Amino acid sequence: MESQWVFNLLLVLQFVTLVAVVVWCFRLSKRVKNLKNNQAEVELYQKKQVQVLASGSIGMGRRLVVIEKKLNLAVEKQSEILSKEGGVSYNRAMELLEMGATIDDLVSKCGLIRAEAELISLLKQESRRNSDYH
Numbered sequence: 100m101e102s103q104w105v106f107n108l109l110l111v112l113q114f115v116t117l118v119a120v121v122v123w124c125f126r127l128s129k130r131v132k133n134l135k136n137n138q139a140e141v142e143l144y145q146k147k148q149v150q151v152l153a154s155g156s157i158g159m160g161r162r163l164v165v166i167e168k169k170l171n172l173a174v175e176k177q178s179e180i181l182s183k184e185g186g187v188s189y190n191r192a193m194e195l196l197e198m199g200a201t202i203d204d205l206v207s208k209c210g211l212i213r214a215e216a217e218l219i220s221l222l223k224q225e226s227r228r229n230s231d232y233h
Contacts, residue, residue, distance in 0.1 A: 195209070
């Protein structure tokens, strides 16, 4: 009789354990399902963010192309203006510097302002330094 009681007790314990495992599996499956849903939401959010960033990058790229074209046009116009107005004076100033002219000579003979003459002199000195190194 005692062995029957122990057998019944073990049978009840197995049943309770089985029920506990089934409940635990059910909860675990719900948790996995929730995690999958959350992951799907995060992926969707990230895809939207990538799309926003990509469209923003494309827009910025287009703007940069327009700005680059405008800058190139402005540089061309500036070069034209300089060549029409003062290109000869600058070339003459470079020649005079090679012959040993001073900044005051550049101002008086080329019609440059002192700052321009100083800048040309500095550029010429830098050019000499660079040619000495190479």
